[in-house]
Amino acid sequence: xxxxxxxxxxxxxxxxxxxxxxxxxxxxxxxxxxxxxxxxxxxxxxxxxxxxxxxxxxxxxxxxxxxxxxxxxxxxxxxxxxxxxxxxxxxxxxxxxxxxxxxxxxxxxxxxxxxxxxxxxxxxxxxxxxxxxxxxxxxxxxxxxxxxxxxxxxxxxxxxxxxxxxxxxxxxxxxxxxxxxxxxxxxxxxxxxxxxxxxxxxxxxxxxxxxxxxxxxxxxxxxxxxxxxxxxxxxxxxxxxxxxxxxxxxxxxxxxxxxxxxxxxxxxxxxxxxxxxxxxxxxx
Amino acid sequence: xxxxxxxxxxxxxxxxxxxxxxxxxxxxxxxxxxxxxxxxxxxxxxxxxxxxxxxxxxxxxxxxxxxxxxxxxxxxxxxxxxxxxxxxxxxxxxxxxxxxxxxxxxxxxxxxxxxxxxxxxxxxxxxxxxxxxxxxxxxxxxxxxxxxxxxxxxxxxxxxxxxxxxxxxxxxxxxxxxxxxxxxxxxxxxxxxxxxxxxxxxxxxxxxxxxxxxxxxxxxxxxxxxxxxxxxxxxxxxxxxxxxxxxxxxxxxxxxxxxxxxxxxxxxxxxxxxxxxxxxxxxxxxxxxxxxxxxxxxxxxxxxxxxxxxxxxxxxxxxxxxxxxxxxxxxxxxxxxxxxxxxxxxxxxxxxxxxxxxxxxxxxx
Amino acid sequence: xxxxxxxxxxxxxxxxxxxxxxxxxxxxxxxxxxxxxxxxxxxxxxxxxxxxxxxxxxxxxxxxxxxxxxxxxxxxxxxxxxxxxxxxxxxxxxxxxxxxxxxxxxxxxxxxxxxxxxxxxxxxxxxxxxxxxxxxxxxxxxxxxxxxxxxxxxxxxxxxxxxxxxxxxxxxxxxxxxxxxxxxxxxxxxxxxxxxxxxxxxxxxxxxxxxxxxxxxxxxxxxxxxxxxxxxxxxxxxxxxxxxxxxxxxxxxxxxxxxxxxx
Numbered sequence: 041x042x043x044x045x046x047x048x049x050x051x052x053x054x055x056x057x058x059x060x061x062x063x064x065x066x067x068x069x070x071x072x073x074x075x076x077x078x079x080x081x082x083x084x085x086x087x088x089x090x091x092x093x094x095x096x097x098x099x100x101x102x103x104x105x106x107x108x109x110x111x112x113x114x115x116x117x118x119x120x121x122x123x124x125x126x127x128x129x130x131x132x133x134x135x136x137x138x139x140x141x142x143x144x145x146x147x148x149x150x151x152x153x154x155x156x157x158x159x160x161x162x163x164x165x166x167x168x169x170x171x172x173x174x175x176x177x178x179x180x181x182x183x184x185x186x187x188x189x190x191x192x193x194x195x196x197x198x199x200x201x202x203x204x205x206x207x208x209x210x211x212x213x214x215x216x217x218x219x220x221x222x223x224x225x226x227x228x229x230x231x232x233x234x235x236x237x238x239x240x241x242x243x244x245x246x247x248x249x250x251x252x253x254x255x256x257x258x259x260x261x262x263x264x265x266x267x268x269x270x271x272x273x274x275x276x277x278x279x280x281x282x283x284x285x286x287x288x289x290x291x292x293x294x295x296x297x298x299x300x301x302x303x304x305x306x307x308x309x310x311x312x313x314x315x316x317x318x319x320x321x322x323x324x
Numbered sequence: 325x326x327x328x329x330x331x332x333x334x335x336x337x338x339x340x341x342x343x344x345x346x347x348x349x350x351x352x353x354x355x356x357x358x359x360x361x362x363x364x365x366x367x368x369x370x371x372x373x374x375x376x377x378x379x380x381x382x383x384x385x386x387x388x389x390x391x392x393x394x395x396x397x398x399x400x401x402x403x404x405x406x407x408x409x410x411x412x413x414x415x416x417x418x419x420x421x422x423x424x425x426x427x428x429x430x431x432x433x434x435x436x437x438x439x440x441x442x443x444x445x446x447x448x449x450x451x452x453x454x455x456x457x458x459x460x461x462x463x464x465x466x467x468x469x470x471x472x473x474x475x476x477x478x479x480x481x482x483x484x485x486x487x488x489x490x491x492x493x494x495x496x497x498x499x500x501x502x503x504x505x506x507x508x509x510x511x512x513x514x515x516x517x518x519x520x521x522x523x524x525x526x527x528x529x530x531x532x533x534x535x536x537x538x539x540x541x542x543x544x545x546x547x548x549x550x551x552x553x554x555x556x557x558x559x560x561x562x563x564x565x566x567x568x569x570x571x572x573x574x575x576x577x578x579x580x581x582x583x584x585x586x587x588x589x590x591x592x593x594x595x596x597x598x599x600x601x602x603x604x605x606x607x608x609x610x611x612x613x614x615x616x617x618x619x620x621x622x623x624x625x626x627x628x629x630x631x632x633x634x635x636x637x638x639x640x641x642x643x644x645x646x647x648x649x650x651x652x653x654x655x656x657x658x659x660x661x662x663x664x665x666x667x668x669x670x671x672x673x674x675x676x677x678x679x680x681x682x683x684x685x686x687x688x689x
Numbered sequence: 690x691x692x693x694x695x696x697x698x699x700x701x702x703x704x705x706x707x708x709x710x711x712x713x714x715x716x717x718x719x720x721x722x723x724x725x726x727x728x729x730x731x732x733x734x735x736x737x738x739x740x741x742x743x744x745x746x747x748x749x750x751x752x753x754x755x756x757x758x759x760x761x762x763x764x765x766x767x768x769x770x771x772x773x774x775x776x777x778x779x780x781x782x783x784x785x786x787x788x789x790x791x792x793x794x795x796x797x798x799x800x801x802x803x804x805x806x807x808x809x810x811x812x813x814x815x816x817x818x819x820x821x822x823x824x825x826x827x828x829x830x831x832x833x834x835x836x837x838x839x840x841x842x843x844x845x846x847x848x849x850x851x852x853x854x855x856x857x858x859x860x861x862x863x864x865x866x867x868x869x870x871x872x873x874x875x876x877x878x879x880x881x882x883x884x885x886x887x888x889x890x891x892x893x894x895x896x897x898x899x900x901x902x903x904x905x906x907x908x909x910x911x912x913x914x915x916x917x918x919x920x921x922x923x924x925x926x927x928x929x930x931x932x933x934x935x936x937x938x939x940x941x942x943x944x945x946x947x948x949x950x951x952x
Contacts, residue, residue, distance in 0.1 A: 049773060147888075
């Protein structure tokens with residue numbers, strides 16, 4: 041029972057069903073799509089030109105996805121940070137209950153969760169009734185199938201990851217760090233901003249990487265609650281692959297998405313490196 | 325008849341290599357039937373590796389291991405039929421005490437009645453009757469230790485290997501268990517190979533002690549021989565406390581050697597070891613062999629000095645005495661003999677027969 | 690002093706708001722599912738009629754069967770692979786461990802959209818875009834990193850001398866595995882099995898890419914259902930899934946600690 045024998049099945053499976061498919065996507069992105077047929081093997085940049093050469097795609101899909109992802113990620117952080125701080129202070133049963141509530145969206149399936157939101161947001165739904173009752177609107181407004189719905193759901197799904205990552209960071213902070221800061225004369229706020237906050241940045245960074253990628257590549261959320269004006273890139277990939285059967289175009293979009301995501305994450309890594317990570321990971 | 329069948333364990337030139345490191349390097353020793361032998365040494369000396377090679381948890385890179393004459397060198401552990409008691413007990417947490425003891429018997433397909441009699445017997449011997457249905461986590465450390473022992477004894481092994489079995493117990497319990505273990509071993513006449521880093525344990529329990537250092541055997545001898553005649557610097561230093569004097573033989577006549585030390589003491593020795601005049605030697609002396617003489621008493625090795633440090637142990641007191649020549653020695657006396665304090669002038673005296681001598685090899689001082 | 694209390698109060702307030710945000714839709718779904726009058730809130734009574742309809746609907750029952758088979762198959766495949774991987778990673782030292790670990794965790798690092806599309810394109814290349822094998826493979830690989838993570842935690846805490854003790858009293862390697870190793874790590878093993886099953890059972894993105902016509906897992910079926918009609922039967926099904934998931938969460942939390950598992 042040597043190590044290679046034990047590893048072989050999983051590694052072979054991952055090479056065949058993860059690495060090879062990804063390489064095949066890269067290759068397919070240069071193929072020629074044919075209407076109503078599978079595709080023609082080729083080496084053409086047409087698919088890339090079709091996307092990158094179109095200002096409509098660039099603005100309404102790529103830039104739009106980035107904007108939505110940034111907005112949803114920032115809201116997740118603004119909401120998740122205080123929650124993580126609060127949960128870190130709790131103990132026992134209260135902590136268990138809070139953790140269960142935070143983690144529930146991660147385990148309960150997406151479709152199941154969306155159901156409740158549909159009830160709330162649909163025309164004539166709960167929110168509408170409330171708004172009409174308190175006199176904000178006179179008649180039902182179509183909330184669903186638009187941008188707000190997408191952002192709200194992305195925050196809903198992303199926030200738990202932010203809380204989890206931050207909690208790890210916060211709980212790892214030695215309490216005497218803050219005590220030492222108070223001891224040399226920092227008040228609570230100052231101690232938080234000078235000691236606690238910088239030390240939570242690694243956790244925040246880990247959470248941001250996960251959540252931004254999740255948001256940027258999302259297709260299920262815009263598919264379920266989006267409208268025609270929410271052409272997020274993940275949704276376009278889904279539509280081109282499954283509805284239009286244009287695998288080369290869907291593949292090239294995937295490559296573009298991965299590269300764009302990698303670029304943004306690299307920028308983020310650089311920023312966080314400058315801010316704190318380089319210091320915390322400095323070698324002697 | 326092969327001579328090796330007279331021995332319970334016969335270890336011949338075994339080695340264990342990890343990359344470039346020899347964890348065990350050409351180790352050979354025997355254990356006779358019914359004998360209690362300890363493997364003693366500092367951590368990392370290879371004693372546990374040696375024991376685990378005998379049990380088959382680690383395969384020897386080289387050499388042969390025989391158990392009751394049978395070559396087991398290449399057998400998997402389950403075919404070796406040796407009892408083993410682990411340092412951390414290794415009680416299976418999902419089985420009760422009785423199930424832990426019974427597991428090996430079930431593997432041997434013994435019938436129910438036999439198994440329950442064996443459980444009763446081995447738990448009785450280890451003083452655990454009534455604990456059959458407890459889970460390991462419900463027992464104290466000492467009780468877990470007994471279960472580990474009972475589990476090994478239930479299989480009636482011809483040989484018991486123990487890997488620092490008492491090291492996780494606190495001191496009072498450790499000393500009590502040490503006595504109990506030794507009495508049980510004597511009563512059952514159980515051949516035992518016992519790994520420990522605790523010299524007190526090794527000396528008090530063993531028929532013979534195998535002292536290891538850096539993967540090699542440093543000494544194999546009875547406990548009293550090990551202590552009274554260490555024969556090497558390492559053994560002298562590792563077992564007990566020793567005063568070392570470096571010097572040169574200046575005279576040898578009539579069985580008496582005179583050694584001039586670096587601190588210009590002239591020591592008169594009557595030792596079995598012979599040495600030539602002019603040869604550099606190292607002289608060993610146990611602290612409790614040194615007397616503090618009252619004024620007026622005289623003898624062959626009497627040196628004046630001053631007490632520079634006092635350590636009070638209870639039954640004994642250890643003084644550090646700065647001799648007038650510049651050397652300093654440990655002196656250990658019984659508490660009853662009255663206390664001296666730092667700065668007191670004293671005279672120490674040593675019987676010539678109490679010294680031990682190591683001839684320096686290869687020019688080492 | 691005043692300011693200090695305000696900070697703590699604000700923290701508590703935001704947390705409660707966030708918890709409300711997280712739990713409100715779940716609560717609404719459950720309320721709708723037991724309300725005799727469809728979608729009129731607050732509920733005017735209590736009924737299990739919607740649940741009865743949901744659990745006797747041919748479509749849903751069939752989809753549940755599909756999800757069940759899919760979940761069990763993916764769970765068993767992933768855990769068998771994961772157990773071997775973990776044995777190798779925890780017990781042996783070899784070069785390239787970090788790289789192998791990266792490869793094993795890669796299904797978590799690659800966006801699900803890309804992973805699903807890649808498998809779809811790959812299987813299309815092999816001649817079938819979606820199908821039962823593609824779906825089972827997709828789910829197995831998707832849950833594999835979670836199984837590896839939980840089992841690694843169990844195996845790292847496993848005391849090797851427990852196995853040595855079994856070998857010492859005469860058990861062979863296979864017997865030792867089944868009588869000692871697996872029972873001792875059973876909480877981790879059960880957590881891993883349960884979590885993998887739930888992740889597969891609730892998965893939508895991979896299934897929607899890879900599920901073949903006529904073999905639709907429950908989430909995809911529920912999605913097509915609510916796309917065309919919102920009614921309390923859908924709510925009842927959603928509520929059932931929520932309740933099952935919460936029970937499973939509590940079980941995993943008790944056994945392995947939910948946080949360690951999901952991170």
